[in-house]
Amino acid sequence: MPMSFANGRMVITDGGHVVFDSDEGLLQVISKHRGTITTTDRQARYRYGVTQSDIDNPVDVDQDYVLDSIHPEANVVIGSFKASALDNRGVAATSGWYNASGTYVHWQSEESFPIQAIAAYTFRADSGALILNERVCMYGFLGGLDWGDTTVTVTLRAVQFDYFLMVGRFT
Amino acid sequence: MSETLHISSTEFRASAGKFDASKRYLRAGNSGSYFPIPHGKTVDIFRNPSQHWTGRRISIRYSVGGYVQQRSDIDSGSFNATITLTTL
16 A cells, blocks of 8 residues: 555655655645846945045845735745846846745855955745845945045946745645 | 545545645655755845944855855854755
């Protein structure tokens, strides 16, 4: 028989491979979500003033975008998304398709002293809401240290996410 | 009339084939589970705004299922992604 019962536990097998075990969790997809969300431009500025005042406006963003209402006990998001942004010529470019589980790092600066910047995005199912989290940290002096009153502005362009997601839980 | 339950010496199907032992399902197993499904972020990012600009850093720590990547020259915290280990 492909199934067995023992001590309140039910196990179903297929050729010896366990397919179902009542002691385990099974992923239950509760809802599907398809849509588009676009973040906003982020700008950091920096100026080391000689004759003018200093400017130091880094970006430190931790923002949730609520995409939809979901089952309150759902805590798993799987699926795919595509990230697109305008390039330096103003042309929309996509960075391709990605798996929606975990954090997607859209951009990270070079690891040169003392500069660093990162833009990362995460889908999550949280307390009845399907959320895209945007986490951006960057300094204005990413564009280069300038000791002569020049104001440097670093811009992270808005990112458009086209997503196809499934939300569920292990039960 | 749809099939409610079918059991033979080699087959198990239930609810008109919604569950079929010949298929594979993503399981959060007690043993033999190795494929992590994260619940949310897998990278933790932190900026310390109190430091002087020459010493400023943004810490980045990736930690999933015991695999960690982080900057070693600064304190990157102790974040570990919440995951469920699964198998098919």
